[in-house]
Amino acid sequence: MTTPTARPLLRRRTLLAGALSLGAALAAPGTAGRARAADGPLVSDCEAWGARAPKSPVKVLAARPQKIIVHHTATANVAEYGQDRAFALARAMQTYQMDTEGWIDTGQHFTVSRGAFVTEGRHGSLAALDSGGQIVEAAHCTGQNTVAIGIENEGTYTTEEPRAEQYAALVGLCARICLQYGLQPYQIYGHRDFNNTQCPGDRLYALLPQLRADVAARIGGDPAAPVWPLLRAGDVNERVRVLQCLLVQRGAAITPDGSFGPATDGAVRAFQKQIGAAIDGFAGNQTWNQLCAPVAQGAAGEAVKAVQSRLSALGFPTTADGAFGPGTAARVAAFQASRALPQDGVVDARTWSRLLA
Numbered sequence: 398m399t400t401p402t403a404r405p406l407l408r409r410r411t412l413l414a415g416a417l418s419l420g421a422a423l424a425a426p427g428t429a430g431r432a433r434a435a436d437g438p439l440v441s442d443c444e445a446w447g448a449r450a451p452k453s454p455v456k457v458l459a460a461r462p463q464k465i466i467v468h469h470t471a472t473a474n475v476a477e478y479g480q481d482r483a484f485a486l487a488r489a490m491q492t493y494q495m496d497t498e499g500w501i502d503t504g505q506h507f508t509v510s511r512g513a514f515v516t517e518g519r520h521g522s523l524a525a526l527d528s529g530g531q532i533v534e535a536a537h538c539t540g541q542n543t544v545a546i547g548i549e550n551e552g553t554y555t556t557e558e559p560r561a562e563q564y565a566a567l568v569g570l571c572a573r574i575c576l577q578y579g580l581q582p583y584q585i586y587g588h589r590d591f592n593n594t595q596c597p598g599d600r601l602y603a604l605l606p607q608l609r610a611d612v613a614a615r616i617g618g619d620p621a622a623p624v625w626p627l628l629r630a631g632d633v634n635e636r637v638r639v640l641q642c643l644l645v646q647r648g649a650a651i652t653p654d655g656s657f658g659p660a661t662d663g664a665v666r667a668f669q670k671q672i673g674a675a676i677d678g679f680a681g682n683q684t685w686n687q688l689c690a691p692v693a694q695g696a697a698g699e700a701v702k703a704v705q706s707r708l709s710a711l712g713f714p715t716t717a718d719g720a721f722g723p724g725t726a727a728r729v730a731a732f733q734a735s736r737a738l739p740q741d742g743v744v745d746a747r748t749w750s751r752l753l754a
Contacts, residue, residue: 437573438566440507442517446484448491451502455521456534463544463691463745464584465571467605468505468537469597474552478512478562486551487516494536504536505547511559513566518549529577539592539673540687546574554598568608572615582613582620583747590686592673623750625685630678632657635710636753640680642703643688644668653699689749694742696721704744707752708732 470490475482491503498504506522509515517523518535525531526546537547550559550567559567571585587605588596609620626636633656641653641661649664662678669676674683692700697720705717705725713728726742733740736751744752 437576438513438515438569440515440517440523440570441480441484442523443520446487446516448487448503448520449495451520452495453501455502455519457521457525458532458534458543459530460532460544461530461578462532462546462574462580464541464546464586465574465580466538466541466545466547466586466588466591467567467597467601467608468547468549468588469554469601470508470549470551471553471596471598472551474557475511478510478560480512480514483508483510483512483514483516483551486510487518490518490549498536500536505549506533506535506537507546507570508549508551509563509566509570510551511563513560513562515566515570518547522546526574526577529579538588540671541591544690545586546578550597550601554601555595556598556600558600558604564604564608568611568615571608571612575612575618576616581618581747582609582616583618583622585609585612586622586686589683591683593675593683594673619747621747623686623689623746624754625682625750626680626753628657628680630657630659630662635707637661639703639707639753640665640688642699642706646699647688653703685749685753686746689746691743691745692721693744694721694723694726701725704729704752711752 470486487508490508494500494504495502502520503518505518507515507518519533521533525533532543532546535542535547538545548567548570550563552559558564574580575582585605585608587602588594589602606620606622609622613620628637628640635655637657638653638655641651644651644664645653647668649668651660651664665680665684666676666678669684672687674687690700692704699719701721702717702719705715708715708728709717711732713732715725715728729744729748730740730742732752733748738748738751
């Protein structure tokens with residue numbers, strides 16, 4: 398499942414405010430449900446807040462997520478902080494997303510209410526988290542729904558920040574997710590890092606460096622997010638060649654020649670349209686975040702060639718054959734050591750960004 402493109406997505410978040418008034422009026426669920434905590438805030442599962450059954454079975458993937466994506470619901474910043482409000486919000490979101498958007502279930506994995514209550518979103522998300530090795534396919538961010546945990550935060554945070562209690566619950570939830578899945582704090586992003594949207598609002602987005610730092614203070618790890626170059630038509634350099642290789646990996650019919658000409662511009666725009674990013678032809682934050690999927694030993698293709706070429710250019714000679722074998726893994730680890738990164742031989746977003754620096 399994927400979210401709609403940017404304009405319908407913003408419309409969904411606006412209309413949800415009206416849907417919530419109905420959701421709040423619904424009768425409370427008849428079952429007490431369950432709430433579980435493990436090194437983080439209590440999370441009330443779908444049974445606890447009275448969720449409807451999904452329209453069809455949710456898909457549980459036997460893989461760890463690669464990141465956390467923070468959202469806001471774009472609903473009113475209400476002064477209702479009780480658990481009843483949190484449960485009404487969960488029901489309203491599910492009703493809107495299933496009945497109006499046509500999704501099989503709630504789109505996100507978890508929601509943090511204004512009152513700092515945490516609820517499970519899509520069915521199975523909490524069990525997958527508890528397993529430490531699974532993720533439920535969701536519908537919160539186009540291009541990332543099989544690899545990212547989505548956290549909604551009740552409210553609209555364009556001109557004001559979340560309540561301190563809500564923010565503290567978000568820190569705790571992110572820390573728990575990172576611990577369970579072996580994620581680093583730098584792997585916490587905002588929705589606008591991937592799609593053309595205002596979410597999670599200017600003020601909450603500006604808090605993300607502090608969120609990463611606060612999570613790192615609790616569990617350790619690196620809070621420094623990847624920094625990407627900005628490429629555009631007319632550029633001629635090795636970073637353009639990497640961009641072209643990654644676009645070819647995603648199906649573009651272009652030649653990786655290091656020159657950002659009309660064909661590359663068209664491929665960038667086509668990819669941006671596909672992933673719901675701003676369609677401007679510039680290879681920046683959203684484009685790189687979507688293109689730079691992790692690669693490791695056993696991988697093959699144009700993305701691996703891009704890694705090998707950059708390693709050679711940076712003083713770690715590697716044959717650019719597109720096969721990520723032990724030799725490439727060793728050179729990746731050596732490069733990581735030279736940049737004070739963990740020497741795991743995996744080219745994740747942080748290592749990609751250093752290769753492109």
